Amino acid sequence: MSGFERKAVIAGVYEHPTRWAPDKTMFQIHAESARGVLADAGLTIKDVDGFFTSGVGPIGIMSLCEHLNINPRFLDSTSIGGSSFVAHVSHAAAAIAAGLCDVALITYGSTASSERFAVGTGGGFTGDPPDHFESSYGPTVVGSYAMCAQRHMHEFGTTSEQLAEIAVTIRRHASLNPAAKFRDLITVDDVLASRIVSSPLHLLDCCIISDGGGALVVTSAARARDLRKKPVQILGASEALCHTAAGVRDLTDMAAKQSGPRALSMAGVAHKDIDMCMVYDSFTITVLETLENLGFCRKGEGGAFVQDGRIGLGGELPINTDGGGLSSNHPGMRGMFLVIEATKQLRGECGARQVKDCAIALCHGTGGMLGLRHSGATLILGRD
Amino acid sequence: MAEKKYAKPLPRIDEESKGFWEACQRHELRVQKCHDCGAFRYYPRALCPHCLSDRTEWVLSSGRGTVYTFTVTHQNQAPGFRDALPYVMAYVELDEGVRMLTNIVDCDPAQVKIGMPVQVIFEDVTPEVTIPKFKPL
Numbered sequence: 001m002s003g004f005e006r007k008a009v010i011a012g013v014y015e016h017p018t019r020w021a022p023d024k025t026m027f028q029i030h031a032e033s034a035r036g037v038l039a040d041a042g043l044t045i046k047d048v049d050g051f052f053t054s055g056v057g058p059i060g061i062m063s064l065c066e067h068l069n070i071n072p073r074f075l076d077s078t079s080i081g082g083s084s085f086v087a088h089v090s091h092a093a094a095a096i097a098a099g100l101c102d103v104a105l106i107t108y109g110s111t112a113s114s115e116r117f118a119v120g121t122g123g124g125f126t127g128d129p130p131d132h133f134e135s136s137y138g139p140t141v142v143g144s145y146a147m148c149a150q151r152h153m154h155e156f157g158t159t160s161e162q163l164a165e166i167a168v169t170i171r172r173h174a175s176l177n178p179a180a181k182f183r184d185l186i187t188v189d190d191v192l193a194s195r196i197v198s199s200p201l202h203l204l205d206c207c208i209i210s211d212g213g214g215a216l217v218v219t220s221a222a223r224a225r226d227l228r229k230k231p232v233q234i235l236g237a238s239e240a241l242c243h244t245a246a247g248v249r250d251l252t253d254m255a256a257k258q259s260g261p262r263a264l265s266m267a268g269v270a271h272k273d274i275d276m277c278m279v280y281d282s283f284t285i286t287v288l289e290t291l292e293n294l295g296f297c298r299k300g301e302g303g304a305f306v307q308d309g310r311i312g313l314g315g316e317l318p319i320n321t322d323g324g325g326l327s328s329n330h331p332g333m334r335g336m337f338l339v340i341e342a343t344k345q346l347r348g349e350c351g352a353r354q355v356k357d358c359a360i361a362l363c364h365g366t367g368g369m370l371g372l373r374h375s376g377a378t379l380i381l382g383r384d
Numbered sequence: 385m386a387e388k389k390y391a392k393p394l395p396r397i398d399e400e401s402k403g404f405w406e407a408c409q410r411h412e413l414r415v416q417k418c419h420d421c422g423a424f425r426y427y428p429r430a431l432c433p434h435c436l437s438d439r440t441e442w443v444l445s446s447g448r449g450t451v452y453t454f455t456v457t458h459q460n461q462a463p464g465f466r467d468a469l470p471y472v473m474a475y476v477e478l479d480e481g482v483r484m485l486t487n488i489v490d491c492d493p494a495q496v497k498i499g500m501p502v503q504v505i506f507e508d509v510t511p512e513v514t515i516p517k518f519k520p521l
Contacts, residue, residue, distance in 0.1 A: 121459045125393055132395035133427035136515050137473050137487050138457060138465040146455035147475065154453070154498040199456040246433040247426035247482030251453055251475070371453075371475075372485075 003266045008093035009231035010381065011224045012041025012217035013340040019181040019329055021211040022114035026056070027067045029109030029213035034068060037215035042228030043103060050074040050101030050218075052092055054084035055110060055333050064107070074101035080239070080375035081367020082280060085216070085335035087377040090237030092218035102220055109213035110331035119209050119332050120282075121197070130244070134372060142206060142283070144369035146198040149285035151251045153200060156300035160200055162307065163284040164191035167204050167326050169312045170281060174323025176313075176353040181210050182327045205284040207325035207334075214336045216343075232343045235360070236267025236380035243373035252289060252299060255376025256364055260294035263378035269360055271296055274380075276345055276355045277317055278338035280366040281324040287311075290364055291319075294378070313353060321345060321353045335365035339379065346383045359383045390509045391464030397512070403442050404428040408514040411506045413445040415480050426482035447504035448521065449478040456493040472496050476518050490519035 014036030016029055024032075030053070038044060051072040056064050061077040074095050078087050085108055092104035112119055120141045125131050152158045168188055174180035186204065194203040224231040240258035242249065264270065271294075279290045288302035296317060297305040305311075311319045320326070322341040325334045342361035344350050361381045368374035397405045404427075407414035417424050418432035419439035431438050454474035460466060472488040474496065488496050489505070502518040509515055 118461050121461055127396070129400065129429065130427055131393075132401060134485050135393040136395060136509075137485055137517075138392070138460055138462070138468070138471055139473060139485065140457060140460050140462075142459070143455045143457045143473050146457075147453045147473065150455055150498065151453035195458070196456070197459045199458070201455075244427075244483070247424070247484065249483075 003236065004093045004097045004234055006233060007221055008096040008218055008234055009221050009224045010089070010216060010234065010339070010343050011219045011227050011231050012037045012043070012229060013343045014040050014215045015179070015337060015340045016109070016213040017179055018212055019210040020113060021111055024111065026109045026111050027064060029111070029211070030064055030107045031068060033107050033109060033213045033215035034105060037105070037217050040229060041217045043217060045070060047103045048072060048105045050092060050095055050104035052076045052088040052104060052106040053108065054079045054088070055108065072101065074104070080377070082282065082333040083335045083365025083367035083375050083377040084333060086338060086363055086365035086379050087239050089216065089218060089234065089339055089379055090239070093234045093237070096218060096220050102223060104218040106216040106218065107213070108215070108333065108336040110333065111211045112332040113209045113211045117332070120206055130373070139369070139372060140198060141369055142201060143198040144371035145283045145285055146201045147371040148251045148289065149200050152285065152289065155252060156303065158288065158303040160192055160202070161188055162303035163205055163288060164188040166284040166287045166306050166311070167191050169306070170320045170324040170326045173313060173321050173353055174327035177323045177328055180323035180328035181208055201283055201285065207282050207330040208327065210329040210331050212329045212331040214340050216336070216339055230347055230384050232346045233382040233384060234379070235269065235382045236263040236265070237378065238262035238266065239375065239377045241373065241375050251371055254289050254293040254366070254370070255374060256290050256293035256366070256378065259376045259378040260364065263380050267380035269380060273360050274317065274362045275358045276321060276342070276361050277319045278342045278361065278363040279319050280334060280338065280364060281320055281326045282334070282366065284326070286366055286370065287319065290366065294362070294364060313355065318355050321350060321355060333367070335367070335377065338363040338365055342381050346381055394510065394513050400430045401428050405513065407442065408506060408516055411514070413447045413504045413516055414442040415445045415478065415482060417441045417443045424480045424482045426484050443480065446479045449476040449502055449518070451488065451496060451498050451500045451502060452477040452483050453498055454488060454496050456496070474518070476502055487517045488519065489517050495520070
C-alpha cells in the first residue's frame with residue numbers, strides 16, 4: 001500500500017510536438033498541451049477542478065487560469081526549478097487523496113529557444129540573499145554543474161569519456177524517437193571534440209535548448225476506471241533540497257540522496273524492481289550523480305555504471321528512452337517530460353524504444369543549480 | 385588608465401551582510417562564528433543556521449584556503465563576464481572550514497588545481513563595494 005493509498009493515478013499525458021515555436025506564445029503551448037492531455041484522458045476542460053503549473057512567473061498561474069477560463073478549487077504553482085512538474089504529480093495525488101480536487105491538470109509551456117533565452121549560460125539572478133555572495137563571480141548554470149563534475153573527477157577518478165558515454169547512449173535513444181530534436185548518432189570522440197563550455201563540460205555534455213511543453217492529468221482511481229486510457233499508478237514520491245549548507249556541503253551529494261530512498265520505501269519497491277528510469281539530464285554529470293545518489297550504484301561508481309550498455313535500451317536500467325534533454329527537448333524545465341515518457345512506457349506506447357515488459361518506472365527531476373542550490377523530486381510509477 | 389565602467393552585478397549591502405562588506409572595504413576577510421554553538425558559517429546572515437542564535441562574532445579570517453573545486457568558464461553572455469572569458473570560478477575552503485564561491489585570479493586558468501593553496505585579495509570595484517577573490521599562494 002502506497003502513502004497515497006493508491007487513491008490517485010495518472011490518467012493522461014501529452015507531449016507537445018514542437019521543438020521550435022516562434023509562431024506560438026508560451027500560454028498557447030500550455031493551452032494546446034491542455035487540449036492534448038484532456039483528449040488523451042477522455043475528459044473535457046469542464047472536468048478540471050485542480051490546476052498545477054510552474055515557470056509562468058510568481059503569480060502567472062492566475063493569468064493562465066484566466067487564459068484557459070478555468071476556475072479550479074485547488075491551485076499549486078510550486079516552483080523548484082526543472083523538477084517542479086514531478087513534484088506537482090505527488091502534490092496532485094495528495095490533494096486528490098484528501099478530497100481537495102478530483103481532476104488535476106498539470107501544464108507546461110516554454111518558448112525558451114525561439115526567444116533566445118540563455119538557459120545554461122545566463123546568470124539566473126533572483127536577488128535572494130545568497131545571490132549577493134555569488135553573482136559577482138559569474139556563476140552560470142553550466143558552471144555550477146561543472147564544479148560538481150570537477151570535484152567528482154577529483155575524488156573518484158571519473159573521466160570525460162565516462163560522462164560522454166551518457167550523451168552517446170541518450171542520443172541513441174533519441175534516434176528511435178521521431179519527435180526528438182537531434183537524432184543523428186554521436187560517438188564518445190564527438191563529445192570530447194566538442195568545445196568546452198565550462199570545464200570539464202563540453203558542449204555535448206550539455207542539454208539542448210528547445211521550445212516545447214506538455215501536460216498531465218492526475219485523477220482519482222475511481223474516476224479513472226471509466227476513462228480512455230489505462231491508468232498509471234502513483235506508488236511513491238518524495239522531494240528534497242540541497243543547498244550550500246552554510247558553507248560545508250559535499251558537492252557530490254544531491255537532493256536525490258534524500259528523496260530517492262524515501263520514494264522507494266513509500267512504493268515498497270527496491271532498485272532491482274525498477275524497469276526504467278527517467279533521470280533529469282541537464283548535463284551528463286547530472287545523470288551520473290543522480291544514479292549514484294538514488295542508490296543504483298555506490299558513490300564514485302557512477303562512471304563504471306554508465307558503461308557497457310547498462311543504461312541503454314536492452315540494458316539492466318534503460319534511462320531517458322525518449323532522448324532526454326541531451327537530445328530530444330529541453331525548454332528550460334524538463335520534469336514534465338520525465339513523467340510523460342515514463343507513463344507512455346508503462347502503457348506500452350513507445351514503439352521502437354519500448355522497454356520490454358515495463359512494470360515499474362522511476363522519475364527523478366532536478367531543478368536549480370547543482371553546485372549552488374537545487375531541488376530533487378522522485379516519483380515511482382507502476383503499471384496498473 | 386581609463387577604467388571601463390564595472391558591469392558585473394553588485395551585491396546589495398543590507399543589515400545582515402554589511403559587516404562582511406564593510407570588512408572587505410578595509411581589505412579584511414571576516415567570517416561569522418556563532419557565539420553559542422561555535423560553528424562558522426558562510427554566507428553571512430544574522431541568525432546562526434545551525435542553532436538560530438543571534439549572538440554572532442565576526443572573526444578575522446586568515447584569508448588562506450585551498451581550492452575545493454573549480455571550473456574555467458568559456459561561455460557567459462552576461463555583461464561584464466563576456467569580456468572576462470575565460471575566467472575561473474571556484475569554491476575555496478577557508479582555513480576556518482567554510483567554503484565560499486569566488487574567482488581565482490592572477491594566474492593562468494590552466495594552472496588551477498583542486499587542493500591548490502590560495503590567498504585572498506581584494507578588488508575595489510566601486511567606492512562602496514570591494515569584492516574578495518583569491519590568487520595562488
